Amino acid sequence: MSRISVLLPMLQSWSCHNCGGCCREHEITITELERQRIEGQGWVPADGIPADRPLLVRGAGGWRLNHRDDGACVFLDDGGLCRIHSKHGESAKPLACRMYPYAIHPAGVGLTASLRFSCPSVVQNLGTPITGARVEIESLAAEALQSKRAEVVCPDLRAGLEFDWGRLTRLLAWIERGLEQSGLSMSVRLQRLLLLLELLEQASAEAASEESFGHLLPALYATVERAFPGDAVEASQESRPQRIARMMLRQLVAQLIRHDTAETAAAGLSRRLRLLLDGVRMTVGLGVVPRSPDPNSVRVAFVERLGLAGQRRGVRFSELERGFGGGSPEIDELFHRYFHVKLQGRAFCGPAFYDYSVIDGLRSLVLMYPAVLWVARLRAAGEDRGVLQLRDVQAALAVLDHNFGYSPVLALRSSRRRVQQLAQLQQIAPLVVWYGR
Ligand code: SF4
Structure with a gap:
């Protein structure tokens, strides 16, 4: 196969710091060849794998790696390492495990790489510049595409207007x-x-x-x-976004914050009812904000390792409407890197993002700014702080980006209509200003 060239973001570093998050929060679907390879690896309980369940299970999407009751992949060891990797080397792992947190997307005859900020090391920019991993990323891209490579049509600029x-x-x-x-x-x-x-x-x-x-x-x-010749004047009460816009933003947050894992799926009807109720409370926006537990990666990387306390007390919706000093240079730098990675990786429109047009996709990306800052405010207020810290925003971004481009709920037509409606009402900019202050 000819060498595949992948466009890489320049501003991003990454290496894995073994928080174990991706091994708990993702269902890893495997190919038939990978199934045969893992079954041929001769796993026995003495290797530390659970004895009470199969290693591989068949679901609607095909074969996948099984999970333990606590949500961890059956191959995850107590030190946060993969047993397949430890025993047989990295190349013996399924492609999906080796690929994370990279995401490869088409851009005409070429390819681009984006990264998922749900990985705490990506969000904190920890590790070595990913431009140094070019050979590895191009080899992963070649393996992922195999013979399926074909030129993908560029998404429309706006609905009905072809673009290239x-x-x-x-x-x-x-x-x-x-x-x-x-x-x-x-x-x-x-x-x-x-x-x-x-x-x-x-x-x-x-x-x-x-x-x-x-x-x-x-x-x-x-x-x-x-x-906009320079920095705008301070947001005032008059520039507060309309009630409907703040409601739609909370609905978006409720969808982005939701993490469906093997563990939560096993929780059954009671959890589904609670999610439904939480969704209603987020829409209404009165009283106390429903609590949403941190995903494992955020708990390990930010709470256990960096000492972020997590939400200690109930926070009222009204508390999140005052200024939190959101626009510090370091927070702006984080968002700049995030947008750079998503833009460079074409991870906001077309096949990478529910077939959105370029304009709808860019607006969806911009909406991540107030959505992330809303959740960061919730973290800060839960710790009785009135000013955001960079870690609040990093943790919030790690939680929300998990679903950006990956949640089936966000693929629904109603989600796309919400972005269009906010644009028609000219309310995206007020949301940016209001929650960015
Ligand atoms: S989430 Fe990131 S840092 Fe944590 S185990 Fe996965 S790749 Fe490593």
């Missing part, structure tokens, strides 16, 4: 330039981006065509910069 990968690359280069402007707060950088999307949405098909796109982009950017 070349124009998308040019658009993303302009967006990245805007997001790099560290002299401006992230809140202003995102308001500029939202205005650009609004203008692009209104552009005629001719203006967005291959011939004119090169002229359109600088003209739109000049308009955007004139509209």
Whole structure:
């Protein structure tokens, strides 16, 4: 097979720090070949695997690795290491385990790599620059694609307006330039981006065509910069987002925060009822915010290793509406890296993101900013702090990005309609400003 070239994000580092989170929070579906390989590895209880259950089970999606009652993969040892890896080497593990936290996405004839910020090491930028892992990532991409490689059609710019990968690359280069402007707060950088999307949405098909796109982009950017020449004035009570917008944001948070694992699936009807009730409480937004336990990765990486206390007390919805000092340079830098990785990896639209158009996908990505800051506020208020720390935001991002592009609930038409409705109401920017302060 010819060598596969993968575009990598420049700003991101990563290496695994064995929190064991991905081995508890993901169902690992395996191929028939992987099933045969694992069965041929001769596992016996003396290796430390559980004796009371099969190692592999067959579900709706095919064969997968089984889990213990506490949710851990049957091959996870007490030190957070994989027994297959320890006994037979990394290459003996299923591809899905070796791939995480990378995500490979098509971009025309080429490929791009994104990373999942649900891994605490990714969110904290721990390890070595991933550009140094090029050979490994390209080999994983080749294995994942095998003979299935074909050119994937670029998502529409907006519903019904065809686009191509070349124009998308040019658009993303302009967006990245805007997001790099560290002299401006992230809140202003995102308001500029939202205005650009609004203008692009209104552009005629001719203006967005291959011939004119090169002229359109600088003209739109000049308009955007004139509209937001510097940092905006402080958000006031008058700039508070509409009640319906804050409700829709809470609904989005409720969907992003939900982690379905083998352990929670086994919890059955009572858990499903509780989730339903929590969803209603998040929509209504009165009283105390429903508690949502941290996923294992966040508990190990942030609570046990970094001493973040986790939510100690019940927090009222109303407490999350005041300012929390969200726009510190280090928090802005975290979001900048996050957006860079998702943009560079094309992880926000098309086949990587529920077949969203480019504009709907970019708006969904921007909505991660107020959604993450809402959850970070909840963490800080639960510890009786009135100002956000970087760790609050890192932990919140690790929780929410788990589902970004991966939750079947977010694939529903109602989720896409919510993004479109917020845009029509012109409420995404107010949400960014309100929860970014
Ligand atoms: S979540 Fe990240 S740091 Fe934790 S075990 Fe998985 S890859 Fe390693």
